[in-house]
Amino acid sequence: MAIDSDGGRCVSADIAAGISPAAALFHSLADETRLRIVQRLARGEARVVDLTAELGLAQSTVSKHLACLRDCDLVDYRAEGRQSFYSLTRPELMDLLASAEHLLAATGHAVVLCPVHVTQQGSAEAQGMS
Structure with missing residues (x-):
């Protein structure tokens, strides 16, 4: 699974192309930014603004990678008012x-x-x- 440059979403074209789900999982984790996000979320939930400040990344970058991780069912969020709190699902x-x-x-x-x-x-x- 990789980030689609247009939508910033994690795509499942790898699986459709015959790549095993295990290979797709490791491909989704092959990006250092996604690993940094996962490692941060392992310590507890966080908002996009928290992740951008802690990781020194642009909001758009964090949002795209969170979308990928969500599409892979590795991360989810809960809404509280106008804020979203992201956490690991697994x-x-x-x-x-x-x-x-x-x-x-x-x-x-x-x-x-x-x-x-x-x-x-x-x-x-x-x-x-x-």
Whole structure:
């Protein structure tokens, strides 16, 4: 799942194209901004204004990434008056991320040196996508 540049929504074209739901899940978490939002929401609910201040991001950026996470059913919100308070819908997501951190520590963060990752990252940067 990736952010659609037009609507800022998380799209399920990956699944429709035959990519497994697991791969789509990891793709939705492959963005550093979305991971930062998830990590912040793990500490408790927050409004967009809170996230923009704490993460140093533009309101539009935070809103687009929250929309993606909502489309993936990883985040939801509750309305209170004119404010929306976002929170994680699946606390076990933090277990998954903790396991990933454990794996990275055990491998010496070897993924950073993985030729496939570097090639894809370089390709994305060359196209202005990262």
